[in-house]
Amino acid sequence: METAISTLSVLPSNRDQIKSFSRQLKDEIMGGSLDPLKTLVHLKFIEKMLADILKDEELDELFIRELALYGNEKVVEIAGAKLSLMEAGTRYDYEASGDPKWFDLKKESTEASERLKEREKFLQTIPYDAGVVDPDTGVFITRPPKTSKTKVKCVL
Numbered sequence: 001m002e003t004a005i006s007t008l009s010v011l012p013s014n015r016d017q018i019k020s021f022s023r024q025l026k027d028e029i030m031g032g033s034l035d036p037l038k039t040l041v042h043l044k045f046i047e048k049m050l051a052d053i054l055k056d057e058e059l060d061e062l063f064i065r066e067l068a069l070y071g072n073e074k075v076v077e078i079a080g081a082k083l084s085l086m087e088a089g090t091r092y093d094y095e096a097s098g099d100p101k102w103f104d105l106k107k108e109s110t111e112a113s114e115r116l117k118e119r120e121k122f123l124q125t126i127p128y129d130a131g132v133v134d135p136d137t138g139v140f141i142t143r144p145p146k147t148s149k150t151k152v153k154c155v156l
Contacts (some may be wrong), residue, residue, distance in 0.1 A: 015081050037152070044154045 012018040028034050070076045077081045094102050126143035133140055
């Protein structure tokens with residue numbers, strides 16, 4: 001009977017194996033041995049599975065407990081990977097500080113951000129083949145260049 005760990009154990013488990021596997025998979029896709037779109041979907045499923053596993057809080061707690069078994073060691077090395085505890089996602093609740101200067105700066109920042117977004121929307125409306133003259137400064141303004149990258153969207 002196949003188990004999750006038996007499937008996991010056939011996957012690359014160090015940097016060199018990852019590099020080799022990635023290169024081999026790319027070569028097989030580029031060489032026509034694999035259907036590119038089916039492979040993309042398969043990879044997206046794997047990506048989603050890994051993301052779900054790695055953000056599981058119960059597993060996070062288990063990983064922390066297991067690392068604690070190594071005692072006072074700051075860094076533990078397993079299969080070429082270095083493991084250590086870290087604080088992640090630290091956030092400060094500045095509103096709770098009651099600092100009036102912070103509130104003033106936050107308000108100014110929010111207002112400036114809104115004005116900037118409005119200006120960016122305006123700049124996006126300037127025709128590509130024309131420009132406009134800013135009535136306040138007399139500067140000739142053109143539409144900002146737009147860049148993007150075409151990708152295949154895969155919704156699971």
